[in-house]
Amino acid sequence: MPSPSDVRFVKSHEWARREGGLVVVGISAYAVEQLNKEIVYVEPPQKGRTLKAGDVLGVVEAVKAASDIYAPVSGRVAESNEALAQNPSLVAEDPYGAGWIAKIEPSDPSEWENLLSPEDYDSFTASEEPH
Amino acid sequence: MTNPATRDIAPKSLPTIFECSVPGRKGHSLPPLPADADALVTEAIPKRFLRREPAALPEVGELDVVRHYTRLSSRTMCVDTNFYPLGSCTMKYNPKVNETVAGLEGFAGAHPEESEESLQGILKIYHDVSQALSRLTGLAGCSLQPAAGAHGEFTALLVAKAWFDDRGETGRCEVIIPDTAHGTNPASALRCGLRAVEIKSDARGRIDLGQLKSKLGPSTACVMITNPNTLGLFEDQMHEAAALIHEAGALVYLDGANFNAIVGRVRPADFGADLMHINVHKTFSIPHGGGGPGAGPICVRDFLAPYLPSPWVVFKDGRYMLERDCPKSIGKVRSFFGNVNNIVRTAAYLRQLGAGGLREVSGHAVLNANYLLSLLAGTYDVPYGIRCMHEFVINATRQKNLGVKAMDIAKKLLDYGFHPPTTYFPLIVPEALMIEPTETESKETLEAFAAAMLEIARLAETDAARVTAAPETTPVTRMDELAAARQPVLAWPKA
Amino acid sequence: MINPYIETTAEQEREMLAAVGVDSIDTLFSAQVPPGIAFEGEMDLPPPLSEPELLREFRTLSCRDLAARPAVSFLGGGIYDHFCPAAVAAVANRAEFVTAYTPYQPEASQGTLQAFFEYQTMVSRLYGMDVSNASLYDVASALGEALFLALSARPDRRRIVVPQTLHPDCVGLACTYLRHFDVELVIASAQNGVINLSHLRDLVTSETAAVVVQHPNYFGCLEEVEEIAAMTRAAGALLIASCDPVALGVLAPPGEFGADIAVGEGQALGLRPYLGGETLGLFTCRADFMRRMPGRLVGLTRDRAERRGFVLTLQTREQHIRRDKATSNICTNHAHNALRATIYLALMGPSGLRWAATMCVRNLQRLRAGLEAVRPGSIAFTAPCFKETVVRTAGPARAVVSALREKGILAGIPLDRLGAEHTHHLLVCTTEQRTDDEIDALVEALTPHL
DSSP states (O other), X not given: OOOOTTOEEOTTSEEEXXXXXXXXXXXXXXXXXXXXXXXXXXEOOOTTOEEOTTSEEEXXXXXXXXXXXXXXXXXXXXXXXXXXXXXXXXXXXXXXXXTOOEEEEESOGGGGXXXXXXHHHHHHHHHSOOO | OOOGGGOOOOTTOOOOTTTTOOTTOOSOOOOOOOTTHHHHHHHHSOGGGBOSSOOOOOOOOHHHHHHHHHHHHTTBOOTTTSOOOBTTTOOOOOOHXXXXXXXXXXXXXXXXXXXXXXXXXXXXXXXXXXXXXXXXXXXXXXXXXXXXXXXXXXXXXXXXXXXXXXTTOTTOOEEEEETXXXXXXXHHHHHTTOEEEEEOBOTTSSBOHHHHHHHXXXXXXXXXXEXXXXXXXXXXXXXXXXXXXXXXXXXXXXXXTTGGGTTTTBOGGGGTOSEEEEOHHHHTOOOOTTTOOOOOOEEEOGGGGGGSOSOEEEEETTEEEEEOOOTTOOOOSSSTTSOHHHHXXXXXXXXXXXXXXXXXHXXXXXXXXXXXXXXXXXXXXXXXXXXXSSOEEEETHHHHTTTOOHHHHHHHHHHTTOOOOEESOSTTSTTEEEEOOOTTSOHHHHHHHHHHHHHHHHHHHHOHHHHHTOXXXXXXXXXXXXXXXXXXXXXXXXX | OOOTTOOOOHHHHHHHHHHHTOSOHHHHHHTTSOTTTBOOSOOOOOOOOOHHHHHHHHHHHHHHHHHTSOSEEOOOTTOOOOOOOHHHHHHHTSHHHHSOOOOOSGGXXXXXXXXXXHHHHHHHHHHTOSEEOSOBSOHHHHHHHHHHHHHHHSTTOOEEEEETTXXXXXXXXXXXXXXXXXXXXEEEOEETTEEOHHHHHHHOOTTEEEEEEESSOTTSBOOOHHHHHHHHHHTTOEEEEEOOTTGGGTBOOHHHHXXXXXXXXXXXXXXXXXXXXXXXXXXXXXXXXXXXXXXXXXXXXXXXXXXXXEEEOOGGGSHHHHGGGOSOOOOSOOHHHHHHHXXXXXXXXXXXXXXXHHHHHXXXXXXXXHHHHHSTTOBSOOSOBSXXXXXXXXXXXXXXXXXXXXXXXXXXXXXXXXXXXXXXXXXXEOOTTSOHHHHHHHHHHHGGGO
16 A cells, blocks of 8 residues: 655654644554554653654564654654553554654754655665565 | 352463462461560561561462462473474473482582581582583683573673773774674673674675674674574684684674584684683573573683682682682672572583583584474475574475464474474574474484474465464463553452 | 483484485584584593482582581571472472473463463562562662663663662672663662661762662661652652562561562572572562563463463563663573462462561560670661671671581671671571570570670
């Protein structure tokens, strides 16, 4: 299934969507697939923390795998998805919607242009060896 | 209190010991408290320190306890009941005489604060085991203090770091680790404040010398090498790798998890190792106890010996003594002296086998692995050829394409009465099944296991559902691990 | 064949070699091990022994120790002589428990998994804490793990406060474990055998990640744990308590006095002294830290047929998955020792544990009263004690130990290794195993040395 058109990606499998002045961040459906869709826990990003693009934002855990979530853009963590504490499976069920992970107040809007388009991301994942 | 007959559990589950509890029942035969006891406690301990209500331990009789845990034991597969070819874990037979030796009162009753004159026997054992391990590894210094293999890794890395720091080379803060390594290697590096740097294996499943070279530098402290590696392959460019590492001023760390493949035939010092740990439960037949205790002695080159954990056992003026004045030592990594009971078992094993018996350990471990590999190679894909050391990895992708994953094969083996091999490790082989038969298994057992494996491969082609439904003969079938991790229940709720 | 545990006959060896396609085992090695590495000839070890010879040799060694050992022991200092019901060894030594591995395949390991789940339940109840793991090596390494947990839970704080009243091996281990981290390890001084609270108050700051307290402490004394907990909480730091599990038969548990992490040495729960080598690291904490815990955890769940069962869980914390981001490097733990502790606690139950703890206090009280009657002030520290106390000797305590050894008594641990101020201090322990006659004999034997 192709990725939604309103988001951009980084190669570490996070997506980003501009919403008002914020950038909403989550992990891609492909990443969810890599974790066998068995998301058991999401370590919530710390609100108020300032991050550079590529810094570790949080961790998403499956039964026997865990992977770091990297910030696709620099900025301050404005919000984290508190619903995930009770229901981490939202990440698997609706990765681009209710399964969002954090909202970042971007410090450098020009970084948006470095992100991958959905098409480029899809061809990147198609080329990646399945794990 | 629930009536036992109405307990709401499925027929094959056993109640927990807490559900067996009956108020007022006792599992002990203790004398009554002396008349003065309660008064003396009140006198000795102010009320604010006292427990208000006793801990909610079960109230059960001795027979309840004996029957409960005996029943639990019957729901556990072990080496004494089943072939257990768990790769990299070396589930060999554990000689019973070692248990007798380890249970001798002179050793078991020894208190660590006794004077050395009543510890001469056990200190001699410490001394002798150290010496034997030094001879088997070619590394002069030895510490028996680490409590397990991973603890040995950690301890040895601390020793290396202390040596570098002492030489003023404080910038050496990286440890290079191949991608086939046990997870403990990077985790131990982290624990020493060192950074793990991963290198990929080459197409032959060995260390890629080009990669190694590119990562080596002035910040490299150690390169951790498992040899034979976790694919069961001997690092055939070990000399070259060690030369590169030494040239960069770094140390060669040998993960001795697979020392059982070469013990008595190859001394790690002779292929360049500077320091290593040994898992005594693997190489020297200590029973695994359901996950420990083990022991993780470390051996190091002479120049690293002053940094070993203190105290040391020394032999001076005809007596064994504890040397506590060790100014360069990294200090303590556990209380007292180590997992002494397992060092005694090791001593007994070494003494019974001698150098010749140990050569047979590695020889037959390798023969058994190659024989089993030859029986499976036609049916399962073997990514690294038909020659191996003490273990080998098969790739079940062929079966996965038929709808049967490595995990399904593992579970189906349980129905044939075999413990499964290690699954999904090392990480670089997809659908990995890592098989280590060990030297103590007979030809007949290996053949029976191979027959089961071939039968499962045939089922994968004809009736995959039979395999994916496995296991069918165990007390429980596959568990909902997802639910366990999402809503962890780590203790039985209080009534 | 020298090795009695290899079953392959010479004939079978030939068949197997033929199937593999080599002429000898040596060829299997020379085909894989590059030249110049293999050792020529046989390594220099003592010659092999048959089973009867082996038993004779080790019995001789062990008898040498046994014969040299005085009959009555008042040694403690972290390793204790407690009563253990015979059923513990009888059940725990079943081969299924002894020769199984870590329960990676839950279907084939329900026995050990359920036992470890019961262990976690008993230990967390005893300590009054939310969760326990399935064991660590010993109390010292459990403390080391607790320090790392505290530092990860308080990432912006870099100070650890450790008291002088902590077991010296735990202090030593904390130094070793933290050496290569940017962490300031400060020592809170002792006064009258307990933590000097005003010194502690000075040390516990907004920089402090954790405060460690041992209760009862190394000198046997009870610490003012509630006050220490309040002080720690006020600073936003975590309280790590190290508690003797037998003492918790009568003492308020760390969960009640406000510990965030509690550790303990489980040797007292049915394990032998074994030169301090048969240990069990008890590790418990508040639920908030569950996902940061070190070591194995067993969880309750259901199988495909909705039957109750147990699995290793929260494995993403562990080294085999998280590698260099794991919460700890621990792999093998002290599972079989934990099993023995489980069976011990099941047999003793609340009444048995309370009995053992009460007898410890009672026996120590008898000893203290006896010594004080001979010479007032011979008990060095007046704080309440559980099963150990420090006796002040007239001459160096080490010489007193030697003198009493001649009378068949192991009087205690001379504390001179802790510093010159302790030269005349003897740490004496009375568990429930000591009889009134033995205690009275110790008082009498110590009398000329007080």
